[in-house]
Amino acid sequence: MALASGVRFAPRALLRPWALLRGTTLGRTEPAAGGGGDGARRFGSQRVLVEPDAASGVAVMKLRNPPVNALSLELLTELVISLEKLENDKTFRGIILTSDCPRVFCAGLDLTEICGRNPAHCAEYWKAMQELWLRMYLSSLVLVAAINGACPAGGCIIALSCDCRVLADNPKYRIGLNETLLGIIAPFWLKDTYVNTIGHRASEQALQLGSLFPPAEALQVGLVDQVVPEDQVQSTALSEMARWLAVPDHARQLTKNMMRKATADRLLRQRDADTQNFVSFVCRDSIQKSLQAYLEKLRQRKG
Numbered sequence: 001m002a003l004a005s006g007v008r009f010a011p012r013a014l015l016r017p018w019a020l021l022r023g024t025t026l027g028r029t030e031p032a033a034g035g036g037g038d039g040a041r042r043f044g045s046q047r048v049l050v051e052p053d054a055a056s057g058v059a060v061m062k063l064r065n066p067p068v069n070a071l072s073l074e075l076l077t078e079l080v081i082s083l084e085k086l087e088n089d090k091t092f093r094g095i096i097l098t099s100d101c102p103r104v105f106c107a108g109l110d111l112t113e114i115c116g117r118n119p120a121h122c123a124e125y126w127k128a129m130q131e132l133w134l135r136m137y138l139s140s141l142v143l144v145a146a147i148n149g150a151c152p153a154g155g156c157i158i159a160l161s162c163d164c165r166v167l168a169d170n171p172k173y174r175i176g177l178n179e180t181l182l183g184i185i186a187p188f189w190l191k192d193t194y195v196n197t198i199g200h201r202a203s204e205q206a207l208q209l210g211s212l213f214p215p216a217e218a219l220q221v222g223l224v225d226q227v228v229p230e231d232q233v234q235s236t237a238l239s240e241m242a243r244w245l246a247v248p249d250h251a252r253q254l255t256k257n258m259m260r261k262a263t264a265d266r267l268l269r270q271r272d273a274d275t276q277n278f279v280s281f282v283c284r285d286s287i288q289k290s291l292q293a294y295l296e297k298l299r300q301r302k303g
């Protein structure tokens, strides 16, 4: 990902993303409802809808992996590819990331990807999670999260990777890293991202307690930048975007890189070890049992 200055952000480490997309519709371009010209054409994939506005240089990227936008391997892969596509298109300077699923921004890791799966699958899955975080955290584009639903754990990771967060004012839309309540542990790079956002003491407390913050508290602790009525989330995200885009790209990009590079480099240096830790941790019998019990609880809660 080369900047205008020639500085490179994240190395293109990933994956074989295309191999995962058999049977999906990524790359399809279609006119948006009521749309006409180029700026109104949308593209995307099965699970990520992209509505680009060439005139403003801003694309709205919608997660649509119902019912709760759980981060399946396919969703992670499609997000990386959509992000890359926008980054490689000089028309675009910013992305507003939001959810197409009612009441949920993103439910975090898709627990079915790590429950009852073999170590190779868990490793592939975790590498895709690392890749998305690296790409988002170091993106040269401005990323604004328009958080229009619940945002636990991995959902919060996605939001924290953005430059700015706008949360809808609904007490059900809680945000935070609740991993400990599932009996799992946030990896160091996620902890670092939390600390970078809300500071050490607040992170220490929130991580250990697995706190999920309702909007007013999320604002107070600095986890989000604005809390607004639900019907103003998109317009506020657009206003925020305008504020960020008022800054010359090269200066903003280099500053972002300066602020975030050390955190990303730490993962890049230990990526394999982090994957091994993850796999050996989640494949333990005791962890599998608690994840299974958590999933079961979620499924029963429904009825």
Ligand SMILES: CC/C=C\C/C=C\C/C=C\C/C=C/C(=O)SCCNC(=O)CCNC(=O)[C@H](O)C(C)(C)COP(=O)(O)OP(=O)(O)OC[C@H]1O[C@@H](n2cnc3c(N)ncnc32)[C@H](O)[C@@H]1OP(=O)(O)O
Binding pocket: 067, 068, 070, 103, 104, 106, 107, 108, 109, 110, 111, 112, 150, 152, 153, 154, 155, 178, 179, 182, 184, 185, 186, 187, 188, 277, 278, 281, 282, 295, 298, 299, 300, 301, 302
């Ligand atoms: C050294 C390091 C070592 C190890 C590191 C270890 C781990 C890595 C750590 C951290 C990274 C991140 C971790 C995670 O993200 S774990 C996932 C955490 N997510 C949650 O706790 C959220 C769970 N979901 C909910 O609370 C609710 O679903 C939600 C508030 C999002 C929406 O509520 P709603 O009432 O609208 O929907 P539900 O009826 O609850 O759910 C519908 C449907 O979806 C299924 N579901 C929900 N969440 C998940 C999920 N995360 N994965 C898979 N499936 C999920 C739910 O079971 C229902 O299914 P069904 O009954 O079959 O319709």
